[in-house]
Amino acid sequence: MTPKLELRDLEKRFDEVEAVKRLSLSLDQGEFVSLLGPSGCGKSTTLAMVAGFETPTAGSILVDGQSVEALPPQRRRIGLVFQDYAVFSKLSVRSNLAFGLEAKGVPSAVRAKAVKAMAERLDLTGLLDRRGDRLNMSEMQRVAIGRVLVTEPQLVLLDEPMSNLDASLRASLRGEMKLIQKQLRQTILYVTHDQVEAMSMSDRIAVMSMGELQQIGSPEEIYRRPRNRFVAEFIGDPPINLIPCEVQTNGDQVAVTTAGHRNLVLGRGRATAGRHWLGLRPHDIRIAPAADAGAGSFPVRFLETLGAEEVLHIDYGGQLLQAVTPTGAVREGDRVALRFDLTRALLIDAGTDIVLPLEPLEAAA
Numbered sequence: 001m002t003p004k005l006e007l008r009d010l011e012k013r014f015d016e017v018e019a020v021k022r023l024s025l026s027l028d029q030g031e032f033v034s035l036l037g038p039s040g041c042g043k044s045t046t047l048a049m050v051a052g053f054e055t056p057t058a059g060s061i062l063v064d065g066q067s068v069e070a071l072p073p074q075r076r077r078i079g080l081v082f083q084d085y086a087v088f089s090k091l092s093v094r095s096n097l098a099f100g101l102e103a104k105g106v107p108s109a110v111r112a113k114a115v116k117a118m119a120e121r122l123d124l125t126g127l128l129d130r131r132g133d134r135l136n137m138s139e140m141q142r143v144a145i146g147r148v149l150v151t152e153p154q155l156v157l158l159d160e161p162m163s164n165l166d167a168s169l170r171a172s173l174r175g176e177m178k179l180i181q182k183q184l185r186q187t188i189l190y191v192t193h194d195q196v197e198a199m200s201m202s203d204r205i206a207v208m209s210m211g212e213l214q215q216i217g218s219p220e221e222i223y224r225r226p227r228n229r230f231v232a233e234f235i236g237d238p239p240i241n242l243i244p245c246e247v248q249t250n251g252d253q254v255a256v257t258t259a260g261h262r263n264l265v266l267g268r269g270r271a272t273a274g275r276h277w278l279g280l281r282p283h284d285i286r287i288a289p290a291a292d293a294g295a296g297s298f299p300v301r302f303l304e305t306l307g308a309e310e311v312l313h314i315d316y317g318g319q320l321l322q323a324v325t326p327t328g329a330v331r332e333g334d335r336v337a338l339r340f341d342l343t344r345a346l347l348i349d350a351g352t353d354i355v356l357p358l359e360p361l362e363a364a365a
């Protein structure tokens with residue numbers, strides 16, 4: 001199947017700044033892909049090239065297999081949704097939805113039909129005569145998206161549409177956005193620096209750093225099998241613990257010793273002996289009451305309550321480890337024993353920052 005959007009070795013330089021470096025990725029029809037990364041990593045520049053507002057320094061952009069670089073933005077049939085879902089406040093929902101079609105010179109009878117159909121799909125029929133400034137945020141999101149979709153774009157680009165909204169609103173809009181996308185099977189490229197947004201809505205996430213694609217995969221792949229230290233640290237909340245460790249190999253069996261544990265067998269693979277990083281997510285550390293204050297027991301320095309769960313900050317041989325546990329299980333100052341879920345641990349090469357592939361113990365046994 002021809003991808004809906006394909007970027008091939010796309011590059012953009014602004015004088016000496018390499019904003020985007022040899023970026024290749026493709027989106028299938030109906031796929032929701034997020035470009036995720038910190039500020040300055042090249043997300044917006046990538047979007048601007050796809051939309052036609054920036055000219056690539058090298059590489060190509062194909063929509064339905066056709067190169068679009070020579071086309072001006074208005075001829076690309078790409079829908080854009082901007083920050084805050086700006087809708088025309090003085091115009092009715094009907095006029096907002098009709099706007100793009102009117103600009104294209106679509107006859108009024110055709111326009112009215114398309115607006116009616118879109119309003120029905122997005123549950124806006126009862127609001128067609130309401131002014132833009134009388135809408136709540138959920139309605140506004142639907143109008144902003146509907147206004148773009150009614151023009152039947154081949155592809156929709158969204159650039160941090162929720163970045164200025166408060167957290168609880170973002171949470172409800174995320175669910176709604178995913179629902180709309182699933183219903184309409186629209187191909188979406190969504191730019192965000194917010195990993196929760198990317199994780200909750202995307203079919204696949206493309207993680208970028210300093211102009212380079214680090215990894216592309218499903219939210220679960222990105223979370224469970226990050227390719228390198230950057231992705232491991234960027235994804236996950238609370239963030240992954242990186243524990244200095246000493247690797248010992250015995251044939252193809254890989255084990256590590258840390259400040260608090262000896263000979264933790266991780267699985268089979270190829271690792272070089274020496275000092276590396278053991279990556280463990282806070283949800284993959286189990287807490288048990290310590291039998292005594294001896295070796296294997298660690299003091300809880302402080303707690304952060306999230307509601308049903310708490311983040312424990314545990315003094316692990318001088319390093320503060322974060323572990324997540326049900327609220328009320330432990331108090332500040334308690335000593336706890338730690339059990340690591342080694343089937344989920346990552347071994348990160350300290351020289352290359354690459355996560356080393358390991359066959360888990362069960363499969364290896």
Ligand SMILES: Nc1ncnc2c1ncn2[C@@H]1O[C@H](COP(=O)(O)OP(=O)(O)OP(=O)(O)O)[C@@H](O)[C@H]1O
Nearest residue numbers: 014017019037038039040041042043044045046193
């Ligand atoms: N028009 C421009 N002229 C010069 N440099 C630019 C221009 N646009 C972007 N850059 C640079 O390119 C790099 C990537 O910027 P870009 O805006 O694409 O990143 P981003 O990930 O979208 O970040 P943000 O979320 O802050 O917008 C940055 O170093 C930025 O300073």
